[in-house]
Amino acid sequence: MTTEIVRRPVVPLVLLVFLNLVLLSLQVRDEQGQTRLRGWLLWVRAPVSQALQSTTGLVRSAGRRYILLYGAANENQQLRTENERLRIEVARLRGLQGLFTRLPDYDSLRSHYDFKTRLAAVIWKSPPFYSQRMVISAGSRHGVHSDSAVISARGVVGRVLTMNAFTADVELLTNPGAAAGGMLANSGVQGVLQGDGSQKLRWSFIPSYENVQIGDVVYTSGSDRIYPKGIPIGRVILSQRGRKVYRDVEVEPFVDHLRLEEVVVVTGR
Amino acid sequence: MMDRTPAKIRGVNAVVRRWEIVILMVGCFVLQLLFAFYFPLALFLDLSLIVVLYIGWYSGPTRGMMAGLAFGLAQDLAYGQLLGLNGLSKTVIGYLASFVSKMFRFDLLIGRFAVMAACAVLDGAIHYLTLLVLEQPITSRYWTGVLIEAGVTAVIGAVGSRFYDRYKFPRKDFRKVGVA
Numbered sequence: 001m002t003t004e005i006v007r008r009p010v011v012p013l014v015l016l017v018f019l020n021l022v023l024l025s026l027q028v029r030d031e032q033g034q035t036r037l038r039g040w041l042l043w044v045r046a047p048v049s050q051a052l053q054s055t056t057g058l059v060r061s062a063g064r065r066y067i068l069l070y071g072a073a074n075e076n077q078q079l080r081t082e083n084e085r086l087r088i089e090v091a092r093l094r095g096l097q098g099l100f101t102r103l104p105d106y107d108s109l110r111s112h113y114d115f116k117t118r119l120a121a122v123i124w125k126s127p128p129f130y131s132q133r134m135v136i137s138a139g140s141r142h143g144v145h146s147d148s149a150v151i152s153a154r155g156v157v158g159r160v161l162t163m164n165a166f167t168a169d170v171e172l173l174t175n176p177g178a179a180a181g182g183m184l185a186n187s188g189v190q191g192v193l194q195g196d197g198s199q200k201l202r203w204s205f206i207p208s209y210e211n212v213q214i215g216d217v218v219y220t221s222g223s224d225r226i227y228p229k230g231i232p233i234g235r236v237i238l239s240q241r242g243r244k245v246y247r248d249v250e251v252e253p254f255v256d257h258l259r260l261e262e263v264v265v266v267t268g269r
Numbered sequence: 270m271m272d273r274t275p276a277k278i279r280g281v282n283a284v285v286r287r288w289e290i291v292i293l294m295v296g297c298f299v300l301q302l303l304f305a306f307y308f309p310l311a312l313f314l315d316l317s318l319i320v321v322l323y324i325g326w327y328s329g330p331t332r333g334m335m336a337g338l339a340f341g342l343a344q345d346l347a348y349g350q351l352l353g354l355n356g357l358s359k360t361v362i363g364y365l366a367s368f369v370s371k372m373f374r375f376d377l378l379i380g381r382f383a384v385m386a387a388c389a390v391l392d393g394a395i396h397y398l399t400l401l402v403l404e405q406p407i408t409s410r411y412w413t414g415v416l417i418e419a420g421v422t423a424v425i426g427a428v429g430s431r432f433y434d435r436y437k438f439p440r441k442d443f444r445k446v447g448v449a
Contacts, residue, residue, distance in 0.1 A: 008368075009331050016338050016360045023353030028403045036403060 115228060116268035118142050122260050123167065132158075132175035132195060136263055139166040143267035147226050150263050155232040155254035156180060156220060157263050168265070172257050173233070174199060181223035182233055182251070187211065190221050193233060193251060201234060203249040210247065212239040218251050228266060290336060293320050294343055301347040313418045315389060317344045319426035321359050322388055323433070325366020326375060337363025351405070358395035362388050381427035389419035 025037035120138035138144050140163055148160040150170050158172040171178050174195040182193040182203055191206040206212060216236045222229030238250035297316045304311040317340040325333030341359030345352045366388070373380045393415030400407050408414070 009334075012331060013334055013360070013364050016334055017357060020338075020341075020353040020357035020360065023356065024351055024399065024403060027351055027353075028405065030404075 115266045116143065117264045118144065118267050119262060120144075120168075120265055121262050125258070125260075132172035132178070132197065132257065133161075134158075134170050134172065134257070134260070136168050136170055136265065137166070138265050139163045139168050141165045142265075144168045144265050145267075149227045149231075149266040151227075151231055151266065152255050152260060152263050154256075155234065156227055157255050157257070157260065159226050160265065170263070174201065174253060174257065179224070180227050180233065181221035182218045183221035184212065184216050185219055186216070190223065191249070193218065199253070199257075200237070201251040201253060203236070203251050204246065206247045206249050208241050208245055208247050212236055212247060212249055214239055290324065294340055297340060298343045298347050301344060312348075313414070313421045314425055315392065315418055315422045317341060317355065317359060318362065318389055318392055318422055319385065319429060321363045322366045322385060322426065323430050325363045326370040328367060330364045330367040333363035333365075333367045334360045335363070337361070351403075354396060354399060355392075357399060358392045361395060362392055365391075378427050378431060381430055382423045385426040386419045386423035389422045390415060393418065 021040075022037060025035055025040060028036050030036065030039060118138050120136040120142070122134050123137050124135040126133045136150070144160055144163050146160055146162065148168070150157040150159060156173055158170045158175070158178060160168045161171045162169045172195070173180055173193065174197065176195055176197045178195040180193050181190060183190040187210070189206060189210045189212065192204045193201045194204055195201055203212075203218065214236050216239075218233045218236065220227040220229055220231045220233060232254055234251040234253040236249060237252045238248065240248050242248045297320060300316060301312075304314075321333070321337045321340050324336040328336075337359035338356055340363075341354075341356035342352065344355040344359070348355075369384055369388075373384055375381055375384075393412070397407065397411065397415075
């Protein structure tokens with residue numbers, strides 16, 4: 001029995017078909033005047049080149065990540081140093097930005113109250129649960145003296161306890177034992193604001209018959225001879241009749257001591 | 270030494286020799302030129318397809334597709350259309366013809382007719398797809414033309430190839446010759 005062997009030359013067929021397609025594409029042009037062959041080659045080439053690029057990218061990335069690690073330690077150290085430097089720079093710029101933002105407030109404060117003042121930075125704060133104190137960057141050489149009032153654009157901060165030539169220790173108004181004379185602007189009722197270590201002030205010696213409403217703003221009265229008269233202190237958050245002849249009044253200071261960065265020291269009048 | 274060449278391929282030299290192919294190609298080219306200039310209706314007869322199929326039947330796929338390429342390109346030149354359009358379709362058909370001959374009985378006229386008609390439709394389909402890919406205009410009655418061409422080509426191709434077979438393989442009358 002004879003078996004016929006018929007070869008199937010697929011490759012020549014493909015080549016001939018391709019030859020005809022090339023011939024056809026060379027005669028037909030698209031809207032841009034390009035031959036169809038160029039467009040078809042792009043269709044063929046684009047996925048291949050994309051796949052090649054992805055593959056080489058993966059290989060390169062793997063090489064960098066897992067194989068070529070000899071330079072990673074130095075690079076890491078350089079980046080850490082650079083990062084630290086940049087963070088410091090950012091903090092400095094933020095401080096400068098805040099300072100420039102607040103400068104108009106201090107200027108208006110200075111013009112409103114005719115004091116001699118000195119701008120100082122807060123360079124240290126005590127832990128709030130321990131004592132309510134801080135150190136500022138102004139001392140006797142800048143005109144600061146004992147019992148100088150320390151204020152901010154928002155209101156009263158405290159008073160200077162001790163100082164040296166360049167720095168001063170400030171007792172915040174919220175410190176236990178600290179006190180300031182306070183008054184209501186509308187009724188003129190006066191009392192003594194005392195700190196107790198919390199973020200609230202107790203306003204003492206307000207007669208029970210006085211009308212003190214929650215939300216009233218309390219200003220310095222000047223009776224303590226430390227704080228100039230008329231500086232805002234805080235807002236009444238509790239006002240009720242006491243057991244004795246005085247009312248129980250609590251005031252929330254306007255100044256958030258924990259967020260203070262600069263203060264103004266009243267150096268003279 | 271035993272000849273390992275397939276019988277089918279050995280037979281092609283006996284059926285259609287190379288010089289015959291050249292003559293057929295030239296003849297087709299001239300006839301198609303004449304048809305195109307003087308008798309366009311005759312273009313419904315695809316002479317190249319008939320010859321390519323015939324060569325493909327009696328030869329291997331390589332010779333079939335090479336003949337298809339040559340006849341197709343010559344037809345494109347004669348018709349003045351896109352060079353490669355018939356070259357592509359006839360190459361594929363010449364390649365397939367060598368395999369088709371194993372599936373059908375060509376001693377029957379109806380078998381030749383069916384295969385030629387099917388190949389003519391396939392030729393039209395390849396043209397259609399190629400024109401689509403190339404974004405070339407296609408006439409609204411394209412398929413009508415393809416079907417007419419398939420019918421005409423199949424009838425003339427079946428009869429013509431049968432006669433050519435008779436010419437190449439004349440029947441021997443053993444009663445006259447006698448048995449020694």
